[in-house]
Amino acid sequence: MSFLIVSPGRDPKPWLEALKNQHPGLNIYVYPEDHDKEEVEFALAWNHPRGLFKNYPNLKVVASMGAGVDHITSDRELPENIKITRVVDQQLTTDMSDFVLAQVMDHVRRLSYYKAQQVEKSWNRKPYKRPKNTTVGIMGIGVLGSAVGEKLAKNGFNVLGWAKSSKDKKDINTYCGKEGLEEFLPQVEILVCLLPLTSKTENILNRDLFDQLPEGAYVINVARGEHLVEQDLLRMIGSGHLSGAALDVFREEPLPEDHPFWTEPKIHITPHIASVTKASSVVPQIIENYERLQDDEPLKNVVERDKGY
Structure with missing residues (x-):
């Protein structure tokens, strides 16, 4: 199982470092670097390109980098079987x-x-x-x-x-x-x-x-x-x-x-600074969901797609 970070316009380095510190053995790809799409089962995203995730046949979860999830739910090409999670911090x-x-x-x-x-x-x-x-x-x-x-x-x-x-x-x-x-x-x-x-x-x-x-x-x-x-x-x-x-x-x-x-x-x-996600603060809950996915346990903070939140 591999982990994918997709965050065009947002520096992925703090997230990459926090994920590796929390889970040293995690195999992480950062979009758009070359990677095997079939390996990816968990993605961490912010404003991903529309339709991107339909190309990942084994993707099971897309986790938002923040509390908002409309940047994910608005993607009409996101397969129905993929779960969306949000940050609660x-x-x-x-x-x-x-x-x-x-x-x-x-x-x-x-x-x-x-x-x-x-x-x-x-x-x-x-x-x-x-x-x-x-x-x-x-x-x-x-x-x-x-x-x-x-x-x-x-x-x-x-x-x-x-x-x-x-x-x-x-x-x-x-x-x-x-x-x-x-x-x-x-x-x-x-x-x-x-x-x-x-x-x-x-x-x-x-x-x-x-x-x-x-x-x-x-x-x-x-x-x-x-x-x-x-x-x-x-x-x-x-x-x-x-x-x-x-x-x-x-x-x-x-x-x-x-x-x-x-x-x-x-x-x-003000330039969208009311509440800014800090990678080191929220990565533990993202890794917990990654591990829950591996163990076939219920995920936390799952979005109800019919409601949009």
Whole structure:
């Protein structure tokens, strides 16, 4: 059994080193180096070329390098018998929670506004909101969304959550389904998107949804760029209905230099750094699944392909 790393645009060296340290005898190939496709039964991937894995007759598992799996599930040529696994890592969860808390605090205390004012050597004060008087709504109450909600609640924010199905979460008042979304949105002053990307959630951050938020609401997207209808966001900020947005993910990354987001002062841009996978932290769980595959044991963190997560 051989192991394949496929990560165009991402340096495979840290992963190769971490895998060898964790499992010294592992036979590892790094795409696109020459290798025997029939030997490969386990692949570790990030943004693999579409249709690549149909050429591996004995491939049984494709493991994502990160928590997101849409880069794998979107490959329509991926054979049905291949299992997909995702990363569940406490450090990633902590990083995401810290990042969202920082963005929320930046907004309620107007820190970015004062940074811009410093450049202009201007001395103006604006009122700020306190956490206890601020409602944050999280779309997507999975591992990351639950952790983000708990951290915000511990810091005094009123936290609401929305998901496809019913959730019972401590400190988070949750809603589900279409009717739940209609009840959820009008209460939300800061909207955080942490949804998985599926055919049903693509373009969900659109004008119709923004219209249901109260005037002056703020949007934070740390999920996927494809969740957001970009022109709708710009129009709603331009009209004053939305006070702004913090975006860490985009449809095209890096964000093109001529993209209008760059010049919109009410949009705070970060380069997809909310939660970055560290190879040494997540390789142990990948190797555990590799060994489980060898021993015919159930794999951990398997993605339900019909759901997309």
